Amino acid sequence: MAISDIKAYAHLTPADVEALGKELDALRREIEESRGEKDAAYIRRVIKLQRGLEYAGRATLFASLFPPAWIAGTAMLSLSKIIENMEIGHNVIHGQWDWMNDPEIHSSTWEWDNAATSESWKHSHNVVHHTWTNIVGKDRDVGYGLLRVTRDYKWKPKNLAQPAVYTLLALLFEYGIAFHDVDVSAVKKGRKTKERAKEQLRDMRRKIGKQMTKDYLLWPALTGPAFLGTLSANFTANVVRNVWSNAVIFCGHFPDGAEKFTLAEYETETPAEWYLRQMLGSANFNGGKLLTFMSGNLNHQIEHHIFPDLPSNRYAEIAVRVREICDRYEIPYTTGHFLVQYGQTIRTMLKLSLPDSMLKATSDDAPETASEKKWELRAEREKVAA
Amino acid sequence: MTRTTASRSFTSLLRDAASKLSHPLLPDDYLHLLNPLWSARELRGRVVEVRKETETAATLVIKPGWGWNGSYQAGQYIGIGHQVDGRWHWRSYSLTSTPVQDDGLIAITVKAMPEGFLSGHLVNGLAAGTIVRLAAPQGNFVLPDPPPARTLFLTAGSGITPIMSMLRTLDSRGDLPDVVLVHSAPTESDVLFRHELHELAERHPGLHLHEQLTDAMGMLDLANLEAVCPDWTERQTWACGPPAMLDAAEVLWTSRGLADALHLERFSVDLEGAGGEGGTVTFSRSGKTAVVDGATTLLLAGEAAGVVMPFGCRMGICQSCVLPLKAGSVRDLRSGTEHVAGERVQTCISAAAGDCVFDV
Numbered sequence: 098m099a100i101s102d103i104k105a106y107a108h109l110t111p112a113d114v115e116a117l118g119k120e121l122d123a124l125r126r127e128i129e130e131s132r133g134e135k136d137a138a139y140i141r142r143v144i145k146l147q148r149g150l151e152y153a154g155r156a157t158l159f160a161s162l163f164p165p166a167w168i169a170g171t172a173m174l175s176l177s178k179i180i181e182n183m184e185i186g187h188n189v190i191h192g193q194w195d196w197m198n199d200p201e202i203h204s205s206t207w208e209w210d211n212a213a214t215s216e217s218w219k220h221s222h223n224v225v226h227h228t229w230t231n232i233v234g235k236d237r238d239v240g241y242g243l244l245r246v247t248r249d250y251k252w253k254p255k256n257l258a259q260p261a262v263y264t265l266l267a268l269l270f271e272y273g274i275a276f277h278d279v280d281v282s283a284v285k286k287g288r289k290t291k292e293r294a295k296e297q298l299r300d301m302r303r304k305i306g307k308q309m310t311k312d313y314l315l316w317p318a319l320t321g322p323a324f325l326g327t328l329s330a331n332f333t334a335n336v337v338r339n340v341w342s343n344a345v346i347f348c349g350h351f352p353d354g355a356e357k358f359t360l361a362e363y364e365t366e367t368p369a370e371w372y373l374r375q376m377l378g379s380a381n382f383n384g385g386k387l388l389t390f391m392s393g394n395l396n397h398q399i400e401h402h403i404f405p406d407l408p409s410n411r412y413a414e415i416a417v418r419v420r421e422i423c424d425r426y427e428i429p430y431t432t433g434h435f436l437v438q439y440g441q442t443i444r445t446m447l448k449l450s451l452p453d454s455m456l457k458a459t460s461d462d463a464p465e466t467a468s469e470k471k472w473e474l475r476a477e478r479e480k481v482a483a
Numbered sequence: 484m485t486r487t488t489a490s491r492s493f494t495s496l497l498r499d500a501a502s503k504l505s506h507p508l509l510p511d512d513y514l515h516l517l518n519p520l521w522s523a524r525e526l527r528g529r530v531v532e533v534r535k536e537t538e539t540a541a542t543l544v545i546k547p548g549w550g551w552n553g554s555y556q557a558g559q560y561i562g563i564g565h566q567v568d569g570r571w572h573w574r575s576y577s578l579t580s581t582p583v584q585d586d587g588l589i590a591i592t593v594k595a596m597p598e599g600f601l602s603g604h605l606v607n608g609l610a611a612g613t614i615v616r617l618a619a620p621q622g623n624f625v626l627p628d629p630p631p632a633r634t635l636f637l638t639a640g641s642g643i644t645p646i647m648s649m650l651r652t653l654d655s656r657g658d659l660p661d662v663v664l665v666h667s668a669p670t671e672s673d674v675l676f677r678h679e680l681h682e683l684a685e686r687h688p689g690l691h692l693h694e695q696l697t698d699a700m701g702m703l704d705l706a707n708l709e710a711v712c713p714d715w716t717e718r719q720t721w722a723c724g725p726p727a728m729l730d731a732a733e734v735l736w737t738s739r740g741l742a743d744a745l746h747l748e749r750f751s752v753d754l755e756g757a758g759g760e761g762g763t764v765t766f767s768r769s770g771k772t773a774v775v776d777g778a779t780t781l782l783l784a785g786e787a788a789g790v791v792m793p794f795g796c797r798m799g800i801c802q803s804c805v806l807p808l809k810a811g812s813v814r815d816l817r818s819g820t821e822h823v824a825g826e827r828v829q830t831c832i833s834a835a836a837g838d839c840v841f842d843v
Contacts, residue, residue, distance in 0.1 A: 137569030
């Protein structure tokens with residue numbers, strides 16, 4: 098049943114945790130003070146690259162009746178949409194670039210090329226997910242209300258459909274996250290008014306309408322006889338972006354070793370323990386420069402969760418420091434090859450579509466979740482075996 | 484429908500159509516990557532010339548980009564944003580160019596202040612070709628049209644800048660009536676636009692120049708203003724310079740019952756003013772608090788507490804830092820005015836007057 102006592106789980110004394118928090122605070126200040134022209138030039142370069150790629154792709158699609166042009170145009174547009182959502186949009190909306198005081202690259206003004214409005218994303222992601230990270234029943238990103246990704250949730254017959262539900266979610270991911278923040282269940286539980294939900298639905302419909310008009314009507318129409326070619330290319334690019342961003346995001350908190358927590362843990366949490374929860378609850382994957390860039394630096398999920406608003410181009414150097422800190426405090430640092438991490442995510446999802454009676458491990462010591470009782474239980478088992 | 488409005492509505496139709504294709508961005512967001520001036524979303528300008536005026540001052544001639552409608556009045560100021568170490572900093576400066584000369588260029592003249600962070604960069608660190616951000620011209624420190632029959636300009640240091648725009652405008656219109664300019668500067672070489680001023684005075688018999696070179700002559704004593712401008716009480720006066728000089732002028736003109744004839748432009752903010760009594764400032768969205776005295780600005784208090792505060796000019800001009808006050812009260816350090824919950828206040832020039840809460 099997930100972690101309720103993070104210090105016991107990590108074998109750390111309160112003093113250890115406080116010292117850890119101080120080290121991370123100092124690291125944060127160090128990075129903040131060293132932000133400057135090089136970082137600003139980086140984000141400007143990325144924006145230039147992305148917008149150039151987008152228009153090169155859209156221009157190429159005027160020849161989309163010619164198959165090689167369709168492939169090249171679709172590839173460029175897919176890459177551009179991935180970069181726009183991940184390395185630019187997600188990070189700008191986090192306020193990673195607010196320090197530049199640039200009204201055009203600022204969390205308060207940025208709107209991204211995605212079905213979800215920036216405003217709803219800011220709430221569901223920046224506020225709910227980043228504050229309540231991996232707290233079962235609080236962080237709605239744990240399964241998105243659709244999937245059972247940890248056995249801390251009770252099995253329901255609908256979970257049998259998980260493989261199909263997940264496939265659909267991955268393909269339509271942008272609509273999934275757009276609808277995510279409307280949170281119909283909150284209305285049912287009386288935590289949100291019907292009017293507010295209606296307002297959110299209206300904003301969502303408006304944004305989706307504009308996005309669809311652009312990709313599925315205006316640009317195809319502009320390419321004239323190539324209408325259908327451009328339409329299918331734009332559709333493909335949106336789906337490619339959906340599947341890829343879904344894979345990267347699911348690798349952040351669902352591979353083995355990314356721990357889940359109970360509300361009890363949160364209630365007594367100090368700022369230093371918050372850091373520790375982010376570290377234990379997130380998982381990285383290894384990647385070269387290209388994979389790092391295409392995941393919007395979210396292969397550094399641990400670093401992103403410790404410092405969600407530090408510029409993404411600095412996560413790689415922060416990761417070296419965080420890893421060293423983890424080694425010193427003997428805190429697990431979950432990472433692995435992208436395919437291994439994603440494979441574990443898929444395996445967990447398939448496995449948990451089955452009822453608990455068919456599962457071996459309990460939620461005190463399972464691949465995707467554990468609790469502080471894990472150590473006791475393991476010691477007992479060893480005793481019995483001996 | 485006239486031709487201009489027809490072509491304008493065609494342009495806006497085209498813009499609307501293009502925005503549908505570039506959603507959620509604007510066409511400008513792509514175009515300014517090709518040419519920085521091709522954006523009406525954020526006003527930009529290219530510095531086309533940096534002209535040294537004195538040892539510590541320079542004039543920046545700027546070509547504004549799209550979105551600049553070209554209209555301003557002599558005496559108004561603009562906001563200028565410049566990126567230093569990746570961060571945009573904003574200040575306001577009086578335009579020194581004249582709106583009469585329609586060459587699509589504007590100019591500001593900047594004096595590097597010893598404690599000024601951005602002014603130093605603008606005077607010494609800016610090369611022709613640099614792209615700057617601009618904020619639309621504003622300000623009420625302007626001459627009526629036609630100008631008054633008799634005018635006094637009372638200036639000191641860089642306070643001459645808005646007056647220079649006025650003089651150039653009057654000169655361009657060929658209508659420079661009876662004007663007295665009383666200008667203070669430490670030495671001759673510190674007098675901005677000295678050559679041009681003397682040349683103007685030669686061409687216009689109505690322009691009388693009094694240079695108060697304070698290193699040699701001492702400060703101008705307003706009590707003896709009659710000595711340099713005997714009929715000052717019969718003139719409309721525009722004054723611009725350091726706060727002490729403007730305060731003294733305000734006292735003098737008011738004591739003579741002439742407050743209506745005095746027009747002031749204050750450049751720097753004198754934060755030594757009234758002062759709130761301090762308190763606990765709560766930044767509700769970031770969940771941070773700061774206990775501050777009545778002299779610390781809310782902006783500084785927020786930044787020290789680690790809150791990401793919006794900021795711009797940091798001197799009470801640009802409104803970038805304006806935040807809604809949720810609860811409590813604050814005091815404007817310049818005017819002493821108290822603002823209460825529900826009002827939007829400029830955090831860079833306000834301090835806590837008791838406990839207060841901001842939604843940031």
